[in-house]
Amino acid sequence: MQVLKDRPTEALRIADLLGLANGVTDRISLADQVAHGLPADSARRVHDRLGAARFFRILPEATYRRVRRHGKPLTRETSEKLYEFARVYELALRLYRGDHERCMAFLEAPHPMLGGRAALDLATSSSAGADAVIDLLHRAEAGFAA
Template sequence: MAALEAYMTPEALPGTESGRIGKLLGLKAKSPLDDIGLADHIARGLAVSAAETLSLALGRAAVVGPLIPEATLRRAKKGRKALSREMSERLYEVSRVVDAVSRLYHGDEAAISRFLNRPHKLLAGRTPMEMAQSNSAGAEAVINMLRRAESSFAV
């Protein structure tokens, strides 16, 4: 999770969610990444390196398998092709959750890991990572729960 250390010093992070997600995915942009630029990257398909960069933050087991099948990743890498839009969107959704959790816990890797991997009663006993990996609605449920926590509602 060394990639999450940047969240310990918020002033060093990009000021926008798109910029932070771009950083989590290792996206290269000539200018600061905005919502449109991020949407374009995802629509075209992310590079295999985006999955690899997110794996550095979460561990390979959280990305390869649950989000992108090993064979799919291998084929894309061997053929030097972009990931499909569906795979790119999966990476994006999990990155949104990782960004929100990392901001809330200020880059504390142990706290981030505990939160992501511990079953939560507000998620019907599922872990936030399971919800984020399941689909976009699951990722949104976790993000909404985190927003409630930021607003001082008990979660």
């Protein structure tokens, strides 16, 4: 099976969302970037895409303001939370064929297959939560979940 060079990989799509397109070439370089702390600009890019009310469900407003003010890389914990959101958002957006509002409607609504929790809240609670949402999205893509 040949990989198409003009189709970006999941890692590159996530990197683009986080504003890392120039420094990330694959999953390994993305993992290194997250481990060392995403740049403050990554938070700004996600904030600008989602709007304040949605973004502050992912990161506290005080954290965002501090990061913007000092311009230093995000902590590892904050970077991982933003990365987990980006993983879920990227997949959901792809499944919703680029329709940001429909994607966010899914992410914000409580879902019975997620224990009645919103995918956004579960995905940003832990990597295991993000994995649960991604599993649900893959099942929906395959036609096994609603």
